[in-house]
Amino acid sequence: MIKKAVIPAAGYGTRFLPVTKALPKEMLPIIDRPTLEYIVNEAIDSGITDILLVVSGNKNSIVDYFDRNLELEYKLLERKKDYEYGLVTNIAVGANLYFIRQKEQLGLGHAVLQGETFVGQDDFAVLLGDDVYVNDDYPATKQMIDAYDKVKSSILGTIEVSLEDTKKYGICDPIKQSSDQLKVLKSVVEKPEPKNAPSRSAIGGRYILTSTIFKYLRSQSKGKGNEIQLTDAILRLMNEEKVYSFDVDARRYDVGKKIDYIEAIIDFGLKRDDLKDDIQALINKKSK
Ligand code: G1P
Numbered sequence: 001m002i003k004k005a006v007i008p009a010a011g012y013g014t015r016f017l018p019v020t021k022a023l024p025k026e027m028l029p030i031i032d033r034p035t036l037e038y039i040v041n042e043a044i045d046s047g048i049t050d051i052l053l054v055v056s057g058n059k060n061s062i063v064d065y066f067d068r069n070l071e072l073e074y075k076l077l078e079r080k081k082d083y084e085y086g087l088v089t090n091i092a093v094g095a096n097l098y099f100i101r102q103k104e105q106l107g108l109g110h111a112v113l114q115g116e117t118f119v120g121q122d123d124f125a126v127l128l129g130d131d132v133y134v135n136d137d138y139p140a141t142k143q144m145i146d147a148y149d150k151v152k153s154s155i156l157g158t159i160e161v162s163l164e165d166t167k168k169y170g171i172c173d174p175i176k177q178s179s180d181q182l183k184v185l186k187s188v189v190e191k192p193e194p195k196n197a198p199s200r201s202a203i204g205g206r207y208i209l210t211s212t213i214f215k216y217l218r219s220q221s222k223g224k225g226n227e228i229q230l231t232d233a234i235l236r237l238m239n240e241e242k243v244y245s246f247d248v249d250a251r252r253y254d255v256g257k258k259i260d261y262i263e264a265i266i267d268f269g270l271k272r273d274d275l276k277d278d279i280q281a282l283i284n285k286k287s288k
Contacts, residue, residue, distance in 0.1 A: 072088060106227060116214045151244060158202060167197075174201070
C-alpha cells in the first residue's frame with residue numbers, strides 16, 4: 001500500500017521570474033486555486049493519506065494556504081457568505097499535511113532526501129509541482145500505485161516527448177523496447193543531449209520509490225547542473241532492485257512552461273460551469 005507522498009516545492013521558479021521573486025511558483029493559480037493544490041488533490045484522490053511538502057525559506061504562503069485562517073472563516077460566517085466559507089475550508093481535506101524546510105537548494109534528489117524521516121521504511125510516491133495531470137476517472141498517481149501493487153518495485157511515470165525535448169527530462173532506457181505500459185529499465189539518464197538520448201520516454205514528474213532510494217540519495221554526488229539529481233540515485237538503485245517505467249495515461253500540462261500554463265487555465269476554465277460560456281465566447285471573439 002502506498003499511503004505517503006513527498007512533494008518537493010522548494011525550487012526557485014526561475015522560468016516565472018520576476019513574479020516568483022515574491023510568490024512561490026507552486027502558488028501560481030490555475031484560475032483561483034494554486035497549482036500545488038491540484039497536485040495535492042491528485043495524491044489524495046489516489047489514496048495517499050500523508051503528504052510531506054518540502055518547502056524553502058520564502059515559501060510561507062504555501063504553509064499558510066494549507067492552514068486554516070480562523071479570522072477569515074469567522075468573518076465569512078458573520079457575513080453569511082456560506083459558499084465562500086466552503087471554499088476556504090475545503091482544502092486538502094482527507095490527508096495529513098506535513099512540512100519540512102530544505103535549507104539549501106541542492107537539487108531534486110536533495111529535496112526528496114528531506115523526506116527520509118517522514119517516509120521511514122515505507123515505499124512512497126513523489127509528485128513534482130510543474131507537472132499537472134488530468135484524468136478525472138483514474139488519477140496518474142493512482143495508475144502508478146496500481147502498477148506498483150503488481151510489481152512492488154520503484155516505478156517512474158513516463159510520457160513521450162520529442163527528440164529535441166529529451167534534454168529537458170530524465171530519459172528512460174528499457175531493457176526491451178515494447179508497447180507494454182510497464183517496462184523494466186536498464187538505465188536512466190538526466191537531461192541527455194538528443195543525440196545521446198536512449199529513448200523518448202521521459203520522466204514526467206511522478207515516481208513511486210522504495211525506501212531503499214534514501215541510501216543512494218544520502219551518498220549521491222552532484223550531477224547535471226551541479227545539483228544532486230534524483231535520476232542519478234535511481235540509476236544506482238537499479239543495481240540493487242528492479243526499477244520500471246510506466247506510461248501514464250492522462251493529459252499532462254507542464255505548468256512550468258508559460259504556454260502550457262495558459263492552456264491549463266483555459267482548459268480548466270472550459271470545464272467549469274461558472275466560466276465555460278464566457279471563456280468560449282472570448283476564444284471565439286479573439287480568433288475572428
Ligand atoms: C526534474 C527531473 C527530471 C524530470 C522532470 C519532470 O527536472 O530532474 O528527471 O524529467 O523533473 O518534470 P526539472 O524539470 O526539475 O529540471
